Amino acid sequence: MWQGSRIGDGLARKQVLGLPTAPFWGLYNSKHFQRYPILYGLSSSVISKPSDWHNTHITGYWFLDEAQDWTPPSALLDFLQSGSPPVYIGFGSMSSRNPEETADIVLKAIELTGQRAILQSGWGGLSKSDLPDTVFMVDSISHSWLFPRVATVVHHGGAGTTAAGLRAGVPTIVIPFFGDQPFWGQRVAELGVGPKPIPRKQLTAERLAESIHTTVTDRSMRQRAADLGAKIQAEDGIANAVAIVHAIEKHGVFCGEESGSNW
Structure with missing residues (x-):
């Protein structure tokens, strides 16, 4: 990295x-570098702080939400209000890899489940005219606004998208492509807030449909996701991070940390 x-x-x-x-x-192995605190912008409810971490803080996630005067597209609002909560499916820039094949798999999986769905744009040659009435395509959209309004989120497992999905309190299905994405997918499964990740190379319509069905019908999983979302929503990672920075400004470079794991 x-x-x-x-x-x-x-x-x-x-x-x-x-x-x-x-x-x-x-x-990273420099003694000088280790004098400075290390801040991890994630939730201790997702990854607890290891006992051998020194001068290191898990602050809670750092979210940047939409402006207060932001309004969603009216067509999207109409779609959300016209039926049951849909499934969100978006792979960000990852969907540019074999977009036609990925789109075919996703649309077939949606058809197999009988669910409504929202697709984030980035699907190659797929246009809105190709979609059934039960599927809506959006461009860039606020995850913090949309995710609490869907039944489950399906994505590539990027750290930021994973964080947004967990905060929303709905189950997550991760389709990892590479990098840190398999790790976040496995962590979601370990927390019980989503099924096992499906690597992109192993993705089939049937496997995706099965995972979607699980997240929609498994009440225990949905409750665990809601409980985790509530914990993350109660955190203020930005305020915690700012407090640490202010402490550095006030006291200068320091070693060690206070007895509490988070500031």
């Missing part, structure tokens, strides 16, 4: 901060 971002880090240091470039292997 470090090697993939090292060039950009070096440019930022040189052109923006006026700092020397970091070592080839990064700063």
